[in-house]
Amino acid sequence: MLRTKTATTDTPVSHTPDNVSIKPQRMGFEFGEQVPRYWLDNNYLLSHMMNALSVLFPQGEQFFVDSVRQYRDQITDPKLKEEVRGFIGQEAMHSLEHVAMNQHVRDQGMPVDDMEKHLAVVLGIASKLPRRHQLAITCALEHMTAMMADMLLERDDVREDMHESMRPLWMWHAIEETEHKAVTYDVFKQVGGTYAERSFYLAFSTAALGVMATYFTTRMMLNDPKHFSLKDAGKGLWRMWGKNGTFSSLIPSWLEYFKPDFHPWDHDNSEVIARFKSEIEQHIAPQYKNGNRRTLQ
Ligand SMILES: [Fe+2]
Ligand SMILES: [Fe+2]
DSSP states (O other), X not given: OOOOSSOOTTSOOOOOXXXXXXXXXXXXXXXXXXXXXXXXXXXHHHHHHHHHHHHHHHHHHHHHHHHHHTTGGGOOOHHHHHHHHHHHHHHHHHXXXXXXXXXXXXXXXXXXXXXXXXXXXXXXXXXXXXXXXHHHHHHHHHHHHHHHHHHHHHOHHHHHHBOTTTHHHHHHHHHHHHHTTTHHHHHHHHTXXXXXXHHHHHHHHHHHHHHHHHHHHHHHHHTSGGGOOHHHHHHHHHHHHSTTOTTGGGHHHHHHTTSTTOOGGGSOOHHHHHHHHHHHHTTSOGGGOTTOOOOOO
């Protein structure tokens, strides 16, 4: 594949493989009594941590969309233009589905409103940064999302740990994150984003995400003290950061981003999309079948 290192406004810059399409799809997931409180590996810490991540998504994804929108008129590659449209639509759908999940978490008595207020403050500060820095943050967080998505789709043990009532949401999100994993990166390159910017903001965004996710998880746990279990917490930490942990195993992919010629599709995992797409399409709610799609652009 021909790779453009220094993009100009009339050079094709999209590097998404032709067998990958980026189309939004509303799913209409429902979260009720069928979802156990500790839906991930029946584990207190892991379930609260994933609920905390879900609280980050709606506003976080809005930030991603806004950071790309600011450059929309500078994208001249028709393929990339179309992909940006798909990216915006997909992230909008993710937000809507996670809003539904977050309401379920709120209904369990979790301080979701408080957490959302704190997140709004943090993202409000980030949105004051120069716009290319905002885009670099988005690229970094999209890289981390894509790493987690790949891990989820590749590892049977991780998917099997999820309760069947939650698994489709996370698999659907992972598939679409894989589909659009290079869109913001290609935009960033086209508009002159530099190696220094993207490297700095990967480190910065990782630290910020780590702090926010830890703070939110702690808030969730403090709100659910009667079920605290030291054994569960230890097991959950080992599952994340121990040998072959869900996070520790991602360190090599995280480091890849620091290669000067890195591109998200250097790791071509388009095969996992095809592997799970039809399975997940069976979970589309009836009212959203037959092309009843909605994009917020
Ligand atoms: Fe997303
Ligand atoms: Fe994304």
